[in-house]
Amino acid sequence: MKKTDNISLVFIFLAGLLLLFILAPLIGLFLSTTPFSLFETALEPEVQKSIWLTISSSMAATLIFSIGAIPLAYLLARKKFIFKRVLLGIINIPVIIPHSAAGIALLGIISRDTLLGKIAESLGFSFVNNPAGIMVAMAFVSLPYLINAAIDGFISVPERLEKVALTLGASKSRVFFTISLPLAWRSILTGLIMMWGRGLSEFGAVIIIAYHPMITPVMIFERFSSYGLQYATPVTVLFISICLAIFVAMKVISKKTNHAETGEN
Numbered sequence: 014m015k016k017t018d019n020i021s022l023v024f025i026f027l028a029g030l031l032l033l034f035i036l037a038p039l040i041g042l043f044l045s046t047t048p049f050s051l052f053e054t055a056l057e058p059e060v061q062k063s064i065w066l067t068i069s070s071s072m073a074a075t076l077i078f079s080i081g082a083i084p085l086a087y088l089l090a091r092k093k094f095i096f097k098r099v100l101l102g103i104i105n106i107p108v109i110i111p112h113s114a115a116g117i118a119l120l121g122i123i124s125r126d127t128l129l130g131k132i133a134e135s136l137g138f139s140f141v142n143n144p145a146g147i148m149v150a151m152a153f154v155s156l157p158y159l160i161n162a163a164i165d166g167f168i169s170v171p172e173r174l175e176k177v178a179l180t181l182g183a184s185k186s187r188v189f190f191t192i193s194l195p196l197a198w199r200s201i202l203t204g205l206i207m208m209w210g211r212g213l214s215e216f217g218a219v220i221i222i223a224y225h226p227m228i229t230p231v232m233i234f235e236r237f238s239s240y241g242l243q244y245a246t247p248v249t250v251l252f253i254s255i256c257l258a259i260f261v262a263m264k265v266i267s268k269k270t271n272h273a274e275t276g277e278n
Contacts (some may be wrong), residue, residue, distance in 0.1 A: 166200025
């Protein structure tokens with residue numbers, strides 16, 4: 014028993030150090046900002062537009078690309094085929110490559126002189142220095158979070174339920190929308206939140222494709238490089254606070270939805 018207690022104490026100590034490593038910079042950041050400077054920054058139209066652009070672009074990227082990501086996750090969870098592991102590895106490439114390199118790679122297929130760039134221009138817009146380019150960059154680096162979460166969700170759905178429904182005459186599409194998707198929804202919703210949150214914080218890929226209009230991570234970088242830490246801190250604290258509030262609200266809504274579905278109190 015004594016050995017177990019000693020191990021527990023060591024684990025608690027190590028866990029405390031790790032939590033301190035995460036929390037200390039954030040606490041220091043908030044303590045270094047006065048309420049007046051935070052309020053003054055929040056009133057700046059440039060800051061307001063930047064924060065709204067960041068949140069809306071990440072949300073739009075998440076919703077648009079989820080249309081393809083969720084079906085892909087279902088296929089990867091249910092089908093067995095050659096090179097499946099290779100495909101899973103390809104999906105996770107954006108997580109491991111430098112995001113500035115991701116931006117350059119994306120720019121190579123969406124710039125004005127490429128096929129996609131010319132198609133976009135024929136439709137009246139350009140990916141470069143445009144919210145469309147921002148959404149593409151955000152989606153590229155954050156898609157693995159949604160796909161992996163959705164795969165886990167679909168794997169947790171018993172295949173026998175789908176097979177029973179098929180034998181009773183239900184179509185594959187009906188089985189997917191009435192059985193597979195609802196039962197995997199908890200994991201998918203978690204993946205959507207993680208994808209949205211990861212897109213919010215993207216900097217490297219976005220700055221290559223669209224320095225303007227300026228999302229908040231780029232604005233923080235510009236203010237820090239031009240005017241120093243003191244000028245960049247209020248924007249940083251404001252952005253973190255807003256994102257944290259939205260994230261907590263989404264998690265609460267998700268939890269209430271799950272409780273309503275399971276009948277828990």
